[in-house]
Amino acid sequence: MEAALLSLQPFPSSATQRRLSPFNLHNTLTRPSSYAPLRAQKSGITEGSDSALEAKVSEQEVGMYQNEVVESQGIRIRRRPPTGPPLHYVGPFEFRLQNEGNTPRNILEEIVWHKDKEVAQMKERKPLYSLKKALDNVPPAKDFIGALRSAHQRTGLPGLIAEVKKASPSRGILREDFNPVEIAQAYEKGGAACLSVLTDDKYFKGSYENLQAIMEAGVKCPLLLKEFIVEAWQIYYGRSKGADAVLLIASVLPDLDIKYMIKICKILGMATLVEVHDEREMDRVLAIEGVELIGINNRNLETFEVDLGITKKLLEGERGELIRQKDILVVGESGLFTPEDIAFVQEAGVKAVLVGESLIKQSDPGKAISTLFGRDVSE
Numbered sequence: 001m002e003a004a005l006l007s008l009q010p011f012p013s014s015a016t017q018r019r020l021s022p023f024n025l026h027n028t029l030t031r032p033s034s035y036a037p038l039r040a041q042k043s044g045i046t047e048g049s050d051s052a053l054e055a056k057v058s059e060q061e062v063g064m065y066q067n068e069v070v071e072s073q074g075i076r077i078r079r080r081p082p083t084g085p086p087l088h089y090v091g092p093f094e095f096r097l098q099n100e101g102n103t104p105r106n107i108l109e110e111i112v113w114h115k116d117k118e119v120a121q122m123k124e125r126k127p128l129y130s131l132k133k134a135l136d137n138v139p140p141a142k143d144f145i146g147a148l149r150s151a152h153q154r155t156g157l158p159g160l161i162a163e164v165k166k167a168s169p170s171r172g173i174l175r176e177d178f179n180p181v182e183i184a185q186a187y188e189k190g191g192a193a194c195l196s197v198l199t200d201d202k203y204f205k206g207s208y209e210n211l212q213a214i215m216e217a218g219v220k221c222p223l224l225l226k227e228f229i230v231e232a233w234q235i236y237y238g239r240s241k242g243a244d245a246v247l248l249i250a251s252v253l254p255d256l257d258i259k260y261m262i263k264i265c266k267i268l269g270m271a272t273l274v275e276v277h278d279e280r281e282m283d284r285v286l287a288i289e290g291v292e293l294i295g296i297n298n299r300n301l302e303t304f305e306v307d308l309g310i311t312k313k314l315l316e317g318e319r320g321e322l323i324r325q326k327d328i329l330v331v332g333e334s335g336l337f338t339p340e341d342i343a344f345v346q347e348a349g350v351k352a353v354l355v356g357e358s359l360i361k362q363s364d365p366g367k368a369i370s371t372l373f374g375r376d377v378s379e
Protein backbone atom coordinates (compact mmCIF):
# COMPACT_ATOMS: atom_id res chain seq x y z
CA MET A 1 0.00 0.00 0.00
CA GLU A 2 1.32 3.34 -1.00
CA ALA A 3 -0.82 5.69 0.96
CA ALA A 4 1.53 7.40 3.30
CA LEU A 5 0.54 7.59 6.91
CA LEU A 6 2.56 10.23 8.57
CA SER A 7 1.25 10.09 12.02
CA LEU A 8 2.55 13.43 13.13
CA GLN A 9 1.64 15.60 10.21
CA PRO A 10 -1.62 17.18 9.26
CA PHE A 11 -3.12 16.90 5.79
CA PRO A 12 -1.23 19.03 3.30
CA SER A 13 -3.24 22.20 3.34
CA SER A 14 -3.26 22.54 -0.43
CA ALA A 15 -4.94 19.19 -0.90
CA THR A 16 -8.52 20.17 -1.31
CA GLN A 17 -9.16 17.27 -3.62
CA ARG A 18 -7.63 13.89 -3.29
CA ARG A 19 -7.86 10.88 -5.48
CA LEU A 20 -8.10 7.62 -3.65
CA SER A 21 -8.60 4.04 -4.64
CA PRO A 22 -10.92 1.95 -2.52
CA PHE A 23 -8.07 -0.37 -1.74
CA ASN A 24 -5.73 2.14 -0.31
CA LEU A 25 -8.49 4.08 1.32
CA HIS A 26 -8.44 1.73 4.23
CA ASN A 27 -5.15 3.16 5.27
CA THR A 28 -6.22 6.74 5.03
CA LEU A 29 -9.44 5.80 6.69
CA THR A 30 -8.07 4.07 9.68
CA ARG A 31 -9.98 5.61 12.46
CA PRO A 32 -8.34 8.81 13.48
CA SER A 33 -7.33 9.20 17.04
CA SER A 34 -8.05 12.09 19.32
CA TYR A 35 -4.45 11.68 20.34
CA ALA A 36 -3.00 11.43 16.88
CA PRO A 37 -3.63 13.88 14.10
CA LEU A 38 -5.35 12.95 10.87
CA ARG A 39 -3.06 10.92 8.73
CA ALA A 40 -1.33 12.74 5.98
CA GLN A 41 -1.40 10.98 2.70
CA LYS A 42 -0.22 11.06 -0.84
CA SER A 43 -2.52 12.44 -3.43
CA GLY A 44 -1.54 9.97 -6.15
CA ILE A 45 -3.32 6.71 -6.77
CA THR A 46 -1.57 3.45 -7.18
CA GLU A 47 -4.11 0.68 -7.46
CA GLY A 48 -7.54 0.63 -9.00
CA SER A 49 -7.46 4.09 -10.48
CA ASP A 50 -10.50 3.21 -12.61
CA SER A 51 -12.61 3.26 -9.53
CA ALA A 52 -10.71 6.13 -8.01
CA LEU A 53 -12.64 8.29 -5.65
CA GLU A 54 -12.89 11.99 -5.76
CA ALA A 55 -13.04 13.17 -2.21
CA LYS A 56 -13.64 16.79 -1.51
CA VAL A 57 -12.09 17.83 1.73
CA SER A 58 -13.26 21.09 3.20
CA GLU A 59 -10.54 23.65 3.71
CA GLN A 60 -11.51 23.75 7.33
CA GLU A 61 -10.79 20.10 7.86
CA VAL A 62 -7.69 20.04 5.73
CA GLY A 63 -4.70 20.66 7.90
CA MET A 64 -6.54 20.36 11.15
CA TYR A 65 -5.36 17.90 13.70
CA GLN A 66 -7.81 15.14 14.41
CA ASN A 67 -8.51 16.12 17.96
CA GLU A 68 -9.36 19.59 16.75
CA VAL A 69 -11.65 18.18 14.07
CA VAL A 70 -13.31 15.95 16.62
CA GLU A 71 -13.77 18.84 19.00
CA SER A 72 -15.05 21.18 16.33
CA GLN A 73 -17.68 18.59 15.40
CA GLY A 74 -18.75 18.03 18.98
CA ILE A 75 -17.69 14.38 18.96
CA ARG A 76 -17.48 13.26 22.54
CA ILE A 77 -16.11 9.79 21.90
CA ARG A 78 -12.33 9.97 21.96
CA ARG A 79 -9.94 7.50 20.40
CA ARG A 80 -7.87 5.09 22.36
CA PRO A 81 -4.54 6.61 23.38
CA PRO A 82 -1.63 4.81 21.70
CA THR A 83 -0.34 3.71 25.08
CA GLY A 84 -3.68 2.17 26.04
CA PRO A 85 -5.43 2.52 29.37
CA PRO A 86 -3.26 2.82 32.48
CA LEU A 87 -2.10 -0.30 34.27
CA HIS A 88 -4.38 0.28 37.22
CA TYR A 89 -7.38 0.24 34.89
CA VAL A 90 -9.42 -2.67 36.15
CA GLY A 91 -12.12 -3.64 33.70
CA PRO A 92 -15.08 -2.90 31.51
CA PHE A 93 -17.49 -1.34 33.94
CA GLU A 94 -15.03 0.28 36.27
CA PHE A 95 -14.91 3.95 35.49
CA ARG A 96 -13.90 5.21 38.91
CA LEU A 97 -10.27 5.59 38.08
CA GLN A 98 -10.78 8.30 35.54
CA ASN A 99 -7.74 10.35 34.82
CA GLU A 100 -6.33 12.67 32.20
CA GLY A 101 -7.89 10.88 29.32
CA ASN A 102 -6.48 7.40 29.14
CA THR A 103 -9.41 5.65 30.79
CA PRO A 104 -12.63 5.34 28.77
CA ARG A 105 -15.26 7.71 30.09
CA ASN A 106 -18.32 5.72 29.14
CA ILE A 107 -19.38 2.41 27.66
CA LEU A 108 -19.39 3.62 24.05
CA GLU A 109 -15.87 4.95 24.41
CA GLU A 110 -14.81 1.68 25.98
CA ILE A 111 -16.35 -0.33 23.12
CA VAL A 112 -14.67 1.87 20.53
CA TRP A 113 -11.28 1.55 22.22
CA HIS A 114 -11.66 -2.19 22.32
CA LYS A 115 -12.71 -2.17 18.67
CA ASP A 116 -9.54 -0.35 17.67
CA LYS A 117 -7.45 -3.15 19.12
CA GLU A 118 -9.67 -5.91 17.77
CA VAL A 119 -9.63 -4.52 14.24
CA ALA A 120 -5.86 -4.13 14.30
CA GLN A 121 -5.56 -7.83 15.11
CA MET A 122 -8.16 -8.96 12.59
CA LYS A 123 -6.52 -6.91 9.87
CA GLU A 124 -3.24 -8.64 10.47
CA ARG A 125 -4.85 -12.01 9.94
CA LYS A 126 -6.82 -10.87 6.90
CA PRO A 127 -5.25 -7.90 5.18
CA LEU A 128 -7.36 -5.97 2.73
CA TYR A 129 -5.82 -7.50 -0.39
CA SER A 130 -6.96 -10.94 0.73
CA LEU A 131 -10.48 -9.66 1.39
CA LYS A 132 -10.56 -8.40 -2.16
CA LYS A 133 -10.58 -11.98 -3.42
CA ALA A 134 -13.29 -12.99 -0.97
CA LEU A 135 -15.49 -10.19 -2.31
CA ASP A 136 -15.68 -11.92 -5.68
CA ASN A 137 -17.29 -14.93 -4.06
CA VAL A 138 -20.21 -13.23 -2.34
CA PRO A 139 -23.48 -12.48 -4.09
CA PRO A 140 -23.92 -8.80 -5.00
CA ALA A 141 -25.30 -6.54 -2.29
CA LYS A 142 -29.08 -6.37 -2.03
CA ASP A 143 -31.03 -3.12 -2.08
CA PHE A 144 -31.45 -2.32 1.62
CA ILE A 145 -33.17 1.06 1.24
CA GLY A 146 -35.40 -0.23 -1.57
CA ALA A 147 -36.59 -3.07 0.66
CA LEU A 148 -37.53 -0.60 3.41
CA ARG A 149 -39.33 1.72 1.02
CA SER A 150 -41.34 -1.05 -0.59
CA ALA A 151 -42.33 -2.54 2.79
CA HIS A 152 -43.54 0.91 3.84
CA GLN A 153 -45.53 1.30 0.64
CA ARG A 154 -46.96 -2.19 0.92
CA THR A 155 -48.10 -2.01 4.54
CA GLY A 156 -48.50 1.70 5.24
CA LEU A 157 -46.41 1.03 8.37
CA PRO A 158 -42.70 1.67 8.88
CA GLY A 159 -40.50 -0.92 7.13
CA LEU A 160 -38.98 -3.20 9.75
CA ILE A 161 -35.29 -3.87 10.31
CA ALA A 162 -35.42 -6.75 12.79
CA GLU A 163 -32.31 -7.24 14.86
CA VAL A 164 -30.53 -10.52 15.50
CA LYS A 165 -29.24 -9.64 18.97
CA LYS A 166 -28.28 -12.06 21.67
CA ALA A 167 -27.23 -9.63 24.38
CA SER A 168 -26.40 -6.01 25.06
CA PRO A 169 -24.35 -4.21 27.69
CA SER A 170 -27.49 -2.50 29.01
CA ARG A 171 -29.78 -5.55 29.10
CA GLY A 172 -27.46 -8.52 29.46
CA ILE A 173 -28.50 -11.77 27.75
CA LEU A 174 -31.76 -11.23 25.87
CA ARG A 175 -32.24 -14.78 24.63
CA GLU A 176 -30.58 -17.95 25.87
CA ASP A 177 -31.59 -20.34 23.12
CA PHE A 178 -30.09 -18.32 20.32
CA ASN A 179 -30.02 -19.78 16.83
CA PRO A 180 -29.26 -16.85 14.52
CA VAL A 181 -30.39 -18.55 11.31
CA GLU A 182 -33.71 -19.69 12.80
CA ILE A 183 -34.33 -16.24 14.21
CA ALA A 184 -33.51 -14.61 10.88
CA GLN A 185 -35.86 -16.96 9.04
CA ALA A 186 -38.63 -16.33 11.58
CA TYR A 187 -38.19 -12.56 11.16
CA GLU A 188 -38.34 -12.88 7.39
CA LYS A 189 -41.49 -15.00 7.56
CA GLY A 190 -43.05 -12.53 9.99
CA GLY A 191 -42.68 -9.67 7.50
CA ALA A 192 -39.34 -8.00 8.30
CA ALA A 193 -38.07 -5.95 5.34
CA CYS A 194 -34.42 -6.13 6.41
CA LEU A 195 -32.35 -7.70 9.18
CA SER A 196 -29.69 -6.21 11.42
CA VAL A 197 -27.01 -8.63 12.57
CA LEU A 198 -24.81 -7.70 15.51
CA THR A 199 -21.27 -8.86 14.95
CA ASP A 200 -19.60 -7.53 18.10
CA ASP A 201 -18.65 -10.44 20.31
CA LYS A 202 -17.44 -8.88 23.53
CA TYR A 203 -20.39 -6.62 24.37
CA PHE A 204 -23.27 -8.03 22.28
CA LYS A 205 -22.38 -11.72 21.94
CA GLY A 206 -22.62 -11.43 18.18
CA SER A 207 -20.32 -12.65 15.42
CA TYR A 208 -19.41 -12.42 11.77
CA GLU A 209 -20.12 -16.15 11.61
CA ASN A 210 -23.76 -15.35 12.42
CA LEU A 211 -23.86 -12.87 9.57
CA GLN A 212 -22.32 -15.31 7.15
CA ALA A 213 -24.57 -18.17 8.25
CA ILE A 214 -27.66 -16.03 7.70
CA MET A 215 -26.46 -15.03 4.25
CA GLU A 216 -25.60 -18.62 3.35
CA ALA A 217 -28.97 -19.89 4.56
CA GLY A 218 -30.50 -17.96 1.67
CA VAL A 219 -32.38 -15.37 3.69
CA LYS A 220 -33.69 -12.82 1.19
CA CYS A 221 -33.93 -9.80 3.48
CA PRO A 222 -31.00 -7.41 2.99
CA LEU A 223 -28.58 -7.53 5.95
CA LEU A 224 -27.21 -4.66 8.02
CA LEU A 225 -23.73 -5.03 9.50
CA LYS A 226 -24.37 -3.90 13.06
CA GLU A 227 -20.86 -3.08 14.16
CA PHE A 228 -18.92 -0.26 15.70
CA ILE A 229 -17.19 0.78 12.52
CA VAL A 230 -13.90 2.50 13.21
CA GLU A 231 -12.08 1.60 10.00
CA ALA A 232 -12.99 1.02 6.39
CA TRP A 233 -11.45 -2.45 6.61
CA GLN A 234 -14.50 -3.57 8.61
CA ILE A 235 -16.79 -2.59 5.75
CA TYR A 236 -14.92 -4.80 3.30
CA TYR A 237 -14.87 -7.61 5.82
CA GLY A 238 -18.60 -7.25 6.46
CA ARG A 239 -19.31 -7.33 2.71
CA SER A 240 -17.25 -10.50 2.41
CA LYS A 241 -19.52 -12.04 5.06
CA GLY A 242 -22.72 -11.00 3.32
CA ALA A 243 -23.56 -7.51 4.61
CA ASP A 244 -25.66 -5.32 2.31
CA ALA A 245 -25.58 -2.22 4.51
CA VAL A 246 -23.40 -0.75 7.25
CA LEU A 247 -24.10 1.26 10.39
CA LEU A 248 -22.00 4.41 10.85
CA ILE A 249 -22.32 6.12 14.22
CA ALA A 250 -22.01 9.91 14.03
CA SER A 251 -20.90 10.26 17.65
CA VAL A 252 -17.91 8.04 16.86
CA LEU A 253 -16.89 9.11 13.36
CA PRO A 254 -15.81 12.54 12.13
CA ASP A 255 -17.57 13.87 9.02
CA LEU A 256 -14.60 13.10 6.83
CA ASP A 257 -14.69 9.41 7.77
CA ILE A 258 -18.43 9.27 7.20
CA LYS A 259 -17.97 10.79 3.74
CA TYR A 260 -15.26 8.32 2.75
CA MET A 261 -17.09 5.36 4.15
CA ILE A 262 -20.26 6.28 2.27
CA LYS A 263 -18.20 6.38 -0.91
CA ILE A 264 -16.65 3.01 -0.20
CA CYS A 265 -20.08 1.53 0.48
CA LYS A 266 -21.39 2.93 -2.79
CA ILE A 267 -18.53 1.28 -4.66
CA LEU A 268 -19.36 -1.99 -2.95
CA GLY A 269 -23.08 -1.55 -3.71
CA MET A 270 -23.92 -1.22 -0.03
CA ALA A 271 -26.17 1.23 1.82
CA THR A 272 -25.13 3.18 4.91
CA LEU A 273 -27.32 3.82 7.90
CA VAL A 274 -25.89 6.89 9.59
CA GLU A 275 -26.93 7.00 13.22
CA VAL A 276 -27.54 10.19 15.20
CA HIS A 277 -28.78 10.92 18.68
CA ASP A 278 -28.93 14.69 19.02
CA GLU A 279 -29.51 17.85 17.01
CA ARG A 280 -25.86 18.56 16.45
CA GLU A 281 -25.22 15.10 15.01
CA MET A 282 -28.33 15.38 12.84
CA ASP A 283 -27.16 18.72 11.46
CA ARG A 284 -23.70 17.36 10.73
CA VAL A 285 -25.12 14.36 8.92
CA LEU A 286 -27.65 16.41 6.95
CA ALA A 287 -24.75 18.45 5.60
CA ILE A 288 -22.97 15.35 4.25
CA GLU A 289 -23.57 14.67 0.60
CA GLY A 290 -24.83 11.22 -0.32
CA VAL A 291 -26.61 10.39 2.94
CA GLU A 292 -29.82 8.54 2.06
CA LEU A 293 -30.66 6.74 5.27
CA ILE A 294 -30.48 8.23 8.77
CA GLY A 295 -31.16 6.33 11.98
CA ILE A 296 -32.29 8.20 15.07
CA ASN A 297 -31.23 6.19 18.08
CA ASN A 298 -33.60 6.73 20.98
CA ARG A 299 -30.99 5.17 23.24
CA ASN A 300 -28.08 7.27 24.40
CA LEU A 301 -25.12 4.92 23.94
CA GLU A 302 -23.17 6.68 26.66
CA THR A 303 -25.81 6.42 29.39
CA PHE A 304 -28.25 3.79 27.99
CA GLU A 305 -31.14 6.14 28.64
CA VAL A 306 -34.03 5.59 26.18
CA ASP A 307 -36.44 8.34 25.13
CA LEU A 308 -38.71 8.05 22.08
CA GLY A 309 -39.12 11.82 22.24
CA ILE A 310 -35.63 12.05 20.66
CA THR A 311 -37.04 10.86 17.33
CA LYS A 312 -39.81 13.44 17.46
CA LYS A 313 -37.49 16.25 18.49
CA LEU A 314 -34.99 15.59 15.71
CA LEU A 315 -37.65 15.50 13.00
CA GLU A 316 -39.41 18.70 13.93
CA GLY A 317 -39.34 21.98 12.03
CA GLU A 318 -36.63 22.79 9.51
CA ARG A 319 -34.78 19.53 10.00
CA GLY A 320 -37.86 17.53 9.07
CA GLU A 321 -38.42 19.80 6.08
CA LEU A 322 -34.84 19.32 4.85
CA ILE A 323 -35.13 15.56 5.29
CA ARG A 324 -38.27 15.52 3.15
CA GLN A 325 -36.66 17.73 0.52
CA LYS A 326 -33.65 15.45 0.33
CA ASP A 327 -35.90 12.37 0.30
CA ILE A 328 -33.87 10.85 3.12
CA LEU A 329 -35.42 7.78 4.72
CA VAL A 330 -35.41 7.95 8.51
CA VAL A 331 -35.22 4.91 10.77
CA GLY A 332 -36.50 5.08 14.36
CA GLU A 333 -34.14 2.96 16.46
CA SER A 334 -34.34 1.34 19.90
CA GLY A 335 -36.86 1.10 22.69
CA LEU A 336 -39.87 0.21 20.50
CA PHE A 337 -42.17 -2.25 22.24
CA THR A 338 -45.83 -1.61 21.35
CA PRO A 339 -48.05 -0.58 18.41
CA GLU A 340 -48.36 2.79 20.19
CA ASP A 341 -44.57 3.20 20.12
CA ILE A 342 -44.57 2.43 16.39
CA ALA A 343 -47.42 4.90 15.80
CA PHE A 344 -45.57 7.55 17.81
CA VAL A 345 -42.38 7.39 15.76
CA GLN A 346 -44.32 7.05 12.52
CA GLU A 347 -46.26 10.17 13.40
CA ALA A 348 -42.90 11.86 14.02
CA GLY A 349 -41.91 11.06 10.42
CA VAL A 350 -40.00 7.76 10.32
CA LYS A 351 -40.62 5.35 7.46
CA ALA A 352 -38.64 2.52 9.01
CA VAL A 353 -37.86 1.14 12.46
CA LEU A 354 -35.02 -0.89 13.93
CA VAL A 355 -36.15 -3.28 16.64
CA GLY A 356 -34.25 -5.83 18.70
CA GLU A 357 -35.22 -6.51 22.27
CA SER A 358 -39.01 -6.53 22.00
CA LEU A 359 -38.88 -9.15 19.20
CA ILE A 360 -35.94 -11.29 20.25
CA LYS A 361 -37.32 -11.90 23.73
CA GLN A 362 -40.50 -13.58 22.43
CA SER A 363 -40.57 -17.33 21.95
CA ASP A 364 -41.53 -16.84 18.29
CA PRO A 365 -39.74 -13.68 17.15
CA GLY A 366 -41.58 -13.81 13.80
CA LYS A 367 -45.04 -13.75 15.38
CA ALA A 368 -43.81 -11.03 17.72
CA ILE A 369 -43.72 -8.75 14.66
CA SER A 370 -47.54 -8.88 14.35
CA THR A 371 -47.87 -8.07 18.03
CA LEU A 372 -45.48 -5.15 17.70
CA PHE A 373 -47.28 -3.66 14.70
CA GLY A 374 -50.77 -4.56 15.88
CA ARG A 375 -51.40 -6.57 12.72
CA ASP A 376 -49.92 -9.11 10.36
CA VAL A 377 -47.39 -7.44 8.06
CA SER A 378 -46.21 -10.59 6.29
CA GLU A 379 -47.24 -10.95 2.65
Ligand SMILES: O=P(O)(O)OC[C@@H](O)[C@@H](O)c1c[nH]c2ccccc12
Pocket: 163, 165, 227, 275, 297, 333, 334, 335, 336, 354, 355, 356, 357, 358
Ligand atom coordinates in the same frame (compact mmCIF):
# COMPACT_ATOMS: atom_id res chain seq x y z
O1 LIG B 1 -33.08 -3.68 21.30
P1 LIG B 1 -33.70 -2.39 20.90
O2 LIG B 1 -33.93 -1.46 22.04
O3 LIG B 1 -34.96 -2.59 20.09
O4 LIG B 1 -32.64 -1.64 19.95
C1 LIG B 1 -32.28 -2.15 18.69
C2 LIG B 1 -31.18 -1.28 18.08
O5 LIG B 1 -31.73 -0.01 17.82
C3 LIG B 1 -29.97 -1.16 19.00
O6 LIG B 1 -29.45 -2.43 19.16
C4 LIG B 1 -28.90 -0.23 18.47
C5 LIG B 1 -29.08 0.92 17.78
N1 LIG B 1 -27.89 1.48 17.47
C6 LIG B 1 -26.91 0.73 17.97
C7 LIG B 1 -25.52 0.87 17.90
C8 LIG B 1 -24.76 -0.09 18.47
C9 LIG B 1 -25.32 -1.17 19.12
C10 LIG B 1 -26.69 -1.35 19.21
C11 LIG B 1 -27.49 -0.39 18.63
